[in-house]
Every structure is written in structure tokens, then in C-alpha cells.
Amino acid sequence: MNSVMDFLTGPWEHLFMRRAFAVAVMCGIVSGVVGAHVVLRGMAFIGDAVSHSVFPGVAIAFVFQFNLVLGGAVAGLLTALAVAVFSQNRRLKEDTVIGVFFAAAFGLGIVILSTAPGYSGSLESFLFGQILGISDGDVVTVAVMGLILLLIAGAVHKELVTVSLDRETATAMGLPVFALDVVLYALVTVTVVISLQAVGNILVLALLITPAACARLLTDRIGIMMALAPAIGAGSAVLGLYLSYAYNLAAGGLIVLVVTGVFIVCWLLAPRHGLLTARTHRRGHALAPDDVAAATAQPTDNTALAERTPAG
Template identity: 65%
Template sequence: MSITDFLTDLFNPNLAFLPKALAIAVMSSIVCGVVGCYVVLRGMAFIGDAVAHAVFPGIAVAFVLQGSLVLGGAVAGVATALLIAIFSQNRRVKEDSIIGVFLVGAFALGIVIISQAPGYAGSLQQFLFGSITGIADRDLYVVGGAGLVILGLVLALHKEFVAVCLDREMSRSMGLSVFWLDIVLYVLVTLAVVISLQTIGTILVLALLITPAAAARLLTDRLGVMMLLAPVIGGSAAVVGLYLSWSYDTPVGGTIVLIATAVFLAAWLLAPRHGLLTKRWRRVSGKDLAGSARPSSLSNPSSRQEPSPASR
């Protein structure tokens, strides 16, 4: 399918779900790209995975009650994030163990709940892998509003988040409330995950949160530039992924994730300073330059010293 045909379908009244899917995919990718920068800096990818599974029971309850899936997932995700933050204060059990307990527990609860609904098998597949056909107008407004709230909180608490991500003990000595900042960050990760579920699903949403931010981390050493690059990479992956999915009839979520992964691999190999091939090329070029600049008395006749008149 050509780009012109894709644009024609976007404005086709009979395909009203397509522009909605594009809008939600781009908005969620931008939000996940921004929030994902803190996740990558702090090395808390496991948190994102836990939240992605923790929202499932809320979505299942909302599906059974015919309510808003976004709202149901947000409530369950925030509740789980709070429990993780509270239980993690007991240093007897490490944070990753606490996350693992709530991850599998919440996901199992969601499976039990949704299994009570008729025709749950198809719905379960939709929740796991996403669907672009079931997007309602209210979900579009909810995602847009939630995205603005998330970006507003990120802008307001950016310095505090960076301090906690880089050095928690130093942040405590500076008088920052690390516990409450953890909770706010967990909640933001939860909301970013929830608004991305309908287009990408619970299985793949972690990639939207981590991959663009990781690629941006390879491309720059400046946090401000990283937080600009990550949403650009995520949003571009959403647009290209939806176009390819619509053209070749492939799953939307999987296609978007593959595009983002391809960008990450390209950055891993070709990033200006940290790319693998770039480093090797720079190393080889440096050796060549050093070798050509080193004088050699064997190859350069002029470098041989003639005996002085006094020594003749």
C-alpha cells in the first residue's frame, strides 16, 4: 500500500477507527518515551513489566462490568504500584522479589476474573496483544487527558526524579522525600502503560516504555536531548508501525515494537559516540593515523643522521 492510499484510508469515514488508533498510538508512544527515560536511567525495567501485568485485573473487571478499560486498568495499576512501594520499604526482602510477587499475583487474578465472562478467550487475546478496532471516542479523550497530566507532572518534578534516579542516598540527604517520589514515579509509569494497552497490549507495552528511551540513551549523553529523542523515536515507530501493519495485515503492537527495536539496533551499531561499529571505526582510524604519523628511520632516508665533520 502506498502512503497516498494510507492517507486516503485515514480520512475515510468508514474507517473511523484508523485515525483513532493512530492518535492513541502516537500519544501513548510520546508519553511512554518521556517516562521511559526515568525507567532506563534508574534501571527499573522490571517495574514497567510488573505494572503492565498488574493492570490486567482492573481491565478484566472493567470488561466484565462493561466499564472503561482505561479507568479500570489505571485503578488496578496504581493500587499495585502503591503496594510495591510500601512493601519495598522492608529491606528484608529485595525490591525485585516484591515486584515479582505482585506481578504474577495480579496477572493470575486478572485471568481468573476474565475467565468468568462469556467469550473471554477472544477478549484475553485483545488485552494481551492489543486491538485497533475497539477504540471508543471516550478512550481517545481519556488518553489525551491522562497524557497531559503525566507530562505536566514530569515537567514539575523533573529535577527531583533525576536526583532520585541517579543517587537515592544523596537525595535523602538533600531533604527529598524519596518514598513519595517513588510512588509518584510508579503511578506515572502505570498511567503510561495503561494508555498504551489498547494499541499494543500488555505483553508488548514494556517495549514501548523501554526501547525508545534506550535508543535515545545511546544517541546522546545529555538528559534533555534524550527526553526529546525518546518520544520522537516512539512516535515515529507508532506511525511507521501502523502504516506497515495496515499495509501488510500484521499485528499493530508487534509491528510497532519491531520498528522501535530496529531503531535501537541501528543506534547500538551506528550511534555517533557509543555505537559498536562507530567505536571500531574510530579505533581503526586512530591506529592508522598514529601509524602514518610515526617516523621511521628505515623508510625515511632523510631521518638517517650524517656523521658530523668533526667525527670524520
């Protein structure tokens, strides 16, 4: 019993761990909310693209000795805007344009850094995260930026969902589709930037996408998905930090492994869409031909997801 209490209360005795928990929870919540829109849009690649596109901004900030996060945010936003503009040509799929620009941005970052000798060690925290070394100022920055992101996401939630489900319908309704694309890309960019210290550039995609993917498996309702994703993200971040403290292992990597473990459990055991539960359901119920047709039409795609969302 004492060992359990020590496990639960021990980390809170240290200021650096309290800061880490605060940032981990905030990043998990924001990443879950924004990531839900990314998963609905089917554009998980954008998270990886943005995490790479911030690289030249960080490189320039390193060379000229100013704030790395600010430099990364500016570069990421500029790249996101370029992707939004070039994606308007529907001849090219969105992921194609993303691939072009994130590769170019990462290449530019490498070229810029090659002019600064001895840069590798200095950017280790950017690549792998340094959540146990953050300051009070970092906590405040993440809190303020996270609140702004949540307010913006809430303000345009219905519009973003409409565009994600059917761009043509959104255009016919008179929605500013291009502007909404820019807003979503900007939300993703800033979310990635504020999460870099938690899990690093290499692993940030997991925090953005995996909790939302878990929620997508667990529910057919957008409202519930928007609540589950941040809960899973924040919970996984906290458990990962506990394990990091207990076993003296890398915090960012453990956060990602925990949320990946949650995804595997959901993939296997989700009530409606889990692999094992679906097989059990099929074995336990012999379906007539009409029932088979009805089962194949169950709401698993985005259109059906929208139909299950209460109006207003």
C-alpha cells in the first residue's frame, strides 16, 4: 500500500515534475481536440509535415540566437499557409502538397544548420523533447497558447466538421473553405510547436493523432469523440510521466508508448469497431441477408458520423 502511495505522490514532491505534469496535461488536451479534426479530415500526414516544417525556423532561431519556439512557429505557419494555397488545386491531393513542402522545409533547415558548427547537441531537446527541464515561463506560455487554441477550435468547430465531411457541400453552403483550411493548419502548427517540449519533434505526431484515433474507434458521435480524445491524450501523458519518474526512462518516449498501447487496446476491444469484439459479435449472431445489408451500412464513415451528431 505504501509503495502505491509513494508511486502516486512521489513525483509531486518535485517542482520540475509538477511543471511537467501541467504541460503534459495541457498538451494532451489541446492535441486531442485539434487532432480530432485532423483525423476526421483524414490528413494525419499534416502533423508530421508541420513537425518537420518548423525545423528551418528553429534552425534560423538557433543561428541568430533568438527563441527557438517562436522561430519554429513562424516557419510552421508559413509552410501551413503555402500548403493551404497550393491544395486549392484539386488536381493534387492534399497529402501530395504536404509531402512536397515538408520535405523542402526540412531540407532548408538542414542547409541552414550546416552553417552553424556544433549544432547537433544544442537541438537534442527540440528533437526528443525535454519536458522535465521546462521553466515556469514555459508553463505559462503553453497555458496561454493552449487556451487560445481551444477557444478558436470551439468557435469554428461546426464549420471545420462540415468541411471535413464534405467540402463541396461546405462550398455550396457559402462557407469560406480556404479560410477554414488555413485556420486548421494554423491550429495544427501551434499545437505541434507547444508540444515540442513534451515529446519532441520526432514523436509529436503521436500526441496529435493517436488519442483522436482511439476516440474514433470508441464512438460514432463527434461530440463524444471531441471529449474522449483530449481525455486519452492527457491521461496517457500523465501515466507516461509517472512511469518515467518510477523507472528513470525518457519521458517523451514513454508518453508516446502509453498512448500507443491505449490505441492497440481500442483497436482490439472497442465496443463496436474493435477487431475482437466485432468477431465475437459476428459469431454470436447469425445474420440474415437483410441484416447483413443493414450491418454493412452501419455508421462507420464520416458521413454517418455526422448523421449521429445532434443538430445545433
